[in-house]
Amino acid sequence: MRNFDDAWRYELVRLLELEQGPRDDAAVNRLAINTSRRLDEQRLARARLIAQELGLDLAVGRVKQALRTITAVVWLLGLVMGVSAGLAALGPPDRPLNVIWALLTLLLLPTASMFIWGVAMITGRSNGGWLGHGWEWLTTRFLGKGDQAMAWRAWLRTAHSQGSERWWVSAATHSLWLAILMGILLALVVSFSLRHYTFFWQTTWLPTEVFVSVAQTLSALPATLGFSVPDTETIATSGNRAIDQAEVRLAWANWLVGLVLIFGAMPRLVLLVLSAWSIRWCAQHSAEPADAYAQTLNARLLQARSVELIDAAPGAADQWSSQGALSADQTLSASAVVALETSIPQALVAQALAPTLPDIVDRESRKLVLTTLTKLKPSRLLVVCDANQTPDRGLLNTLAAIGALAQHTRVYLKPPHANQERFLQWQHKLALSLQVPPVLTAQQALDWLRGMDVESKAVSEGPR
Amino acid sequence: MNDLQQLAQLACMAPKPPIRIAVVGHTNTGKTSLLRTLTRNRGFGDVHDAPGTTRHVQGAPVLLDDEVVLVWYDTPGLEDSMGLRDAMDAVSVTERRLEGPDRVARFLDDPSDSTRFEQESRVLKQVQDSDAVLYVVDVREPVLGKHRDELFVLQLCAKPVVPILNFTARDDAKPGPWVEAFTRHAMHITLSFDTVSPPVNGEQMLYGILAKVLGAKHETFERLGQAVAQQRQYRLEAALVEIASLCVRLAAQQRFIPNLEQALVSAQHILQDHARTLEDAVTKQLLALYQFGPDDYLPKDLPWSNGQWKADLFSAEVLAQAGLHVGKGAAAGALAGAAVDVMTVGLTLGAGTLVGAALGSAWQGIDRWGRQWQARLRGEREMRIGDDVLVALATRHLQLLAALELRGHAAQAPISLIDASNPPFQVGAFLKALSAARAQPWRVAAAQEHSLREREHVTRSLVRCLAESPLLKGILTDQVK
Numbered sequence: 001m002r003n004f005d006d007a008w009r010y011e012l013v014r015l016l017e018l019e020q021g022p023r024d025d026a027a028v029n030r031l032a033i034n035t036s037r038r039l040d041e042q043r044l045a046r047a048r049l050i051a052q053e054l055g056l057d058l059a060v061g062r063v064k065q066a067l068r069t070i071t072a073v074v075w076l077l078g079l080v081m082g083v084s085a086g087l088a089a090l091g092p093p094d095r096p097l098n099v100i101w102a103l104l105t106l107l108l109l110p111t112a113s114m115f116i117w118g119v120a121m122i123t124g125r126s127n128g129g130w131l132g133h134g135w136e137w138l139t140t141r142f143l144g145k146g147d148q149a150m151a152w153r154a155w156l157r158t159a160h161s162q163g164s165e166r167w168w169v170s171a172a173t174h175s176l177w178l179a180i181l182m183g184i185l186l187a188l189v190v191s192f193s194l195r196h197y198t199f200f201w202q203t204t205w206l207p208t209e210v211f212v213s214v215a216q217t218l219s220a221l222p223a224t225l226g227f228s229v230p231d232t233e234t235i236a237t238s239g240n241r242a243i244d245q246a247e248v249r250l251a252w253a254n255w256l257v258g259l260v261l262i263f264g265a266m267p268r269l270v271l272l273v274l275s276a277w278s279i280r281w282c283a284q285h286s287a288e289p290a291d292a293y294a295q296t297l298n299a300r301l302l303q304a305r306s307v308e309l310i311d312a313a314p315g316a317a318d319q320w321s322s323q324g325a326l327s328a329d330q331t332l333s334a335s336a337v338v339a340l341e342t343s344i345p346q347a348l349v350a351q352a353l354a355p356t357l358p359d360i361v362d363r364e365s366r367k368l369v370l371t372t373l374t375k376l377k378p379s380r381l382l383v384v385c386d387a388n389q390t391p392d393r394g395l396l397n398t399l400a401a402i403g404a405l406a407q408h409t410r411v412y413l414k415p416p417h418a419n420q421e422r423f424l425q426w427q428h429k430l431a432l433s434l435q436v437p438p439v440l441t442a443q444q445a446l447d448w449l450r451g452m453d454v455e456s457k458a459v460s461e462g463p464r
Numbered sequence: 465m466n467d468l469q470q471l472a473q474l475a476c477m478a479p480k481p482p483i484r485i486a487v488v489g490h491t492n493t494g495k496t497s498l499l500r501t502l503t504r505n506r507g508f509g510d511v512h513d514a515p516g517t518t519r520h521v522q523g524a525p526v527l528l529d530d531e532v533v534l535v536w537y538d539t540p541g542l543e544d545s546m547g548l549r550d551a552m553d554a555v556s557v558t559e560r561r562l563e564g565p566d567r568v569a570r571f572l573d574d575p576s577d578s579t580r581f582e583q584e585s586r587v588l589k590q591v592q593d594s595d596a597v598l599y600v601v602d603v604r605e606p607v608l609g610k611h612r613d614e615l616f617v618l619q620l621c622a623k624p625v626v627p628i629l630n631f632t633a634r635d636d637a638k639p640g641p642w643v644e645a646f647t648r649h650a651m652h653i654t655l656s657f658d659t660v661s662p663p664v665n666g667e668q669m670l671y672g673i674l675a676k677v678l679g680a681k682h683e684t685f686e687r688l689g690q691a692v693a694q695q696r697q698y699r700l701e702a703a704l705v706e707i708a709s710l711c712v713r714l715a716a717q718q719r720f721i722p723n724l725e726q727a728l729v730s731a732q733h734i735l736q737d738h739a740r741t742l743e744d745a746v747t748k749q750l751l752a753l754y755q756f757g758p759d760d761y762l763p764k765d766l767p768w769s770n771g772q773w774k775a776d777l778f779s780a781e782v783l784a785q786a787g788l789h790v791g792k793g794a795a796a797g798a799l800a801g802a803a804v805d806v807m808t809v810g811l812t813l814g815a816g817t818l819v820g821a822a823l824g825s826a827w828q829g830i831d832r833w834g835r836q837w838q839a840r841l842r843g844e845r846e847m848r849i850g851d852d853v854l855v856a857l858a859t860r861h862l863q864l865l866a867a868l869e870l871r872g873h874a875a876q877a878p879i880s881l882i883d884a885s886n887p888p889f890q891v892g893a894f895l896k897a898l899s900a901a902r903a904q905p906w907r908v909a910a911a912q913e914h915s916l917r918e919r920e921h922v923t924r925s926l927v928r929c930l931a932e933s934p935l936l937k938g939i940l941t942d943q944v945k
Contacts, residue, residue, distance in 0.1 A: 039530055157916065290702060292706050299505075303505045305525070363613065
């Protein structure tokens with residue numbers, strides 16, 4: 001899958017087709033085939049085309065809009081929460097600010113929740129937790145019914161099948177926290193700009209060195225990133241009472257802002273980017289769907305291109321020009337019997353009135369029969385055929401060839417005539433080539449050989 | 465120099481021309497049927513029990529990694545091989561010492577017989593353009609002179625010929641004389657391939673034989689064989705997932721109904737209709753997965769859209785059979801979709817709620833738990849689909865699956881599952897796997913997407929149970945792993 005949106009549309013069309021039956025649109029399938037050589041891309045293209053055709057893009061757009069709106073609202077709420085948390089942590093400006101206490105208030109909860117998130121991701125238990133479910137629930141309520149609801153279901157399924165479900169939830173979580181932390185930072189920056197704060201730290205039994213080292217360790221990273229931090233002396237002298245000096249105040253304010261930015265907002269930003277990147281990675285590397293729907297589509301797309309006629313329309317191969325027959329004065333004998341690709345039944349052999357010719361089974365016997373018939377020149381020639389064989393063109397050609405060597409030719413179709421359709425084909429083909437109906441019983445065949453006229457059933461309408 | 469290298473690179477990158485295999489034979493022996501079965505395409509060509517049904521040469525490409533590596537060519541039937549052989553002989557008389565292929569080429573160039581042998585010429589042209597030939601015969605027919613003439617003419621073309629014995633599964637099949645005739649024409653490798661009920665791994669066997677006959681291309685044929693086996697596996701897995709998720713969805717159906725007779729009856733009908741609709745959809749999906757259609761399963765005179773089953777899922781006979789094995793299965797027949805008192809089920813649901821909460825999904829758990837209590841207070845009853853129904857459903861679909869695995873795409877008579885025998889799986893394990901869906905219906909209910917993971921979990925365990933079925937084991941014994 002190339003990108004999330006394509007996969008999403010594919011899933012949406014899949015849900016639609018499962019619900020309303022497959023859309024067997026040959027035109028769309030052909031268009032899809034032409035987009036790419038690869039089957040997976042053809043499937044995506046097909047979904048894109050169908051979504052366009054049915055106006056599903058609108059539903060997709062609405063879901064995106066809803067997601068954006070919810071995100072914006074959550075951001076706004078987060079920002080407000082952050083500002084109020086920041087203001088609460090700073091307290092009124094007339095009281096000196098306990099920097100360690102303020103730092104704990106501002107960073108403890110975000111950091112702890114980040115660790116919980118990390119543990120959940122590592123153990124793989126998380127599929128979103130409360131926040132994720134709340135977010136889903138909210139969106140479901142927001143989107144109601146109809147195409148949008150289906151588009152939203154498709155969105156959820158796509159995220160699930162690509163394994164990016166938890167990354168989406170992560171992105172939501174981190175962006176909320178980022179909003180809160182930005183709110184805090186906003187509160188800090190505005191407060192420090194427009195109000196007069198003094199800073200100190202307090203202890204009852206810890207030595208000063210502890211605070212110096214803690215403050216310096218924490219500010220090591222911000223310092224390397226260019227934030228001005230309080231020096232050792234400033235830290236040491238800020239113990240238990242606030243110093244109202246411009247540089248000291250500036251140093252502490254910078255220290256606080258730097259720490260919230262570096263240890264609060266930055267990790268969230270990095271994780272947000274990581275989540276976004278993971279979502280994209282999942283979309284690009286998700287496994288080919290091998291479910292029944294995908295396999296059925298593959299087959300349909302393959303079949304759509306497999307019809308390939310490679311030669312011209314057939315000509316009139318099934319036409320027999322009348323080869324003619326002997327006239328009465330040319331005949332030399334009364335009658336003859338020959339079997340074509342079968343044998344003469346006992347009933348006929350026993351009462352052999354006519355000379356029986358060898359059975360025609362191959363080219364040699366055919367040649368022999370043709371030469372013999374040229375000598376015999378019978379008035380009546382009975383050809384025995386097996387009604388269960390296919391009346392092919394070769395057989396009919398032979399029939400025409402030997403028929404030309406007698407005055408009258410009739411075909412006796414050996415029973416059983418079990419296959420009715422095959423029997424009709426024989427009648428049809430005989431009417432085309434010999435223009436006479438077949439003889440159906442041994443008695444009729446004998447009667448005909450003896451010179452009687454046989455009333456055969458009229459040829460009924462041939463098949464096809 | 466650079467240009468030369470580029471050229472060489474281009475030559476390597478350009479797709480190799482596909483292998484071409486012509487399917488030839490006497491008329492009405494099932495050439496198009498063979499291709500239907502090989503390509504799993506019921507719509508390929510025109511199949512009819514009559515001579516000369518196929519009048520065109522028609523190609524069917526086979527893909528491997530999205531690349532056409534093989535094309536099957538369906539050809540019109542050879543009908544007048546005796547005449548054809550005479551004509552060939554005439555060519556060799558006028559010009560002596562011509563080798564087979566040259567003689568065929570000379571014949572094709574000669575326009576004098578073009579009307580009479582129009583079809584045969586098409587076939588011969590295609591054979592000339594192909595790498596190998598599959599020669600299809602109907603083993604119910606005797607070996608005749610015309611067939612020998614066909615073999616003679618094919619041998620003139622000097623292409624490898626693999627005889628395919630069609631209709632070997634019929635009672636009146638007589639393959640012996642055919643094999644003997646092929647041996648006399650130095651064709652020692654034949655393949656029995658009934659196009660209506662083909663051998664389970666027939667396609668693989670065919671590729672195996674072609675790999676031997678066309679040694680230079682054996683690698684492609686081996687890869688094709690592997691791909692076929694893999695597709696079979698994928699297909700079977702997807703089918704089992706469909707069946708399992710149907711069972712899971714139905715098992716998770718749960719309704720709360722006021723304890724009034726009228727309400728219970730109408731709710732029961734609604735639930736049954738819902739189950740039938742879902743079953744219909746899955747049946748169609750299975751048929752489509754195996755590239756069959758609704759008319760392959762139901763008798764044509766029964767309208768599919770009405771969901772009229774020959775044996776309705778909720779009919780007394782179907783349930784009685786399954787009910788025997790479920791043991792104390794809920795009321796068979798009349799009140800299928802058994803209504804269970806909410807008090808008894810409430811207990812299990814309570815436990816399920818706790819588990820749900822522990823797993824971090826208490827959100828829905830509490831929601832449901834509240835509804836349980838509400839129902840209990842209101843004196844409502846809970847309605848579910850009975851175990852016997854689910855067992856019957858799985859049995860029927862596994863049987864359908866087995867029939868589809870064995871069915872050729874040339875088959876025209878619909879499948880009928882008259883044999884509703886014992887469930888072909890471990891009923892105990894089946895119900896146990898479903899119990900998760902039973903205990904926590906809200907976690908697997910269809911409408912809720914945030915329970916996808918739970919539903920998948922239950923479905924997977926059910927698939928494992930169904931895959932153990934001896935019915936499928938029997939089919940897949942010769943399956944290449």
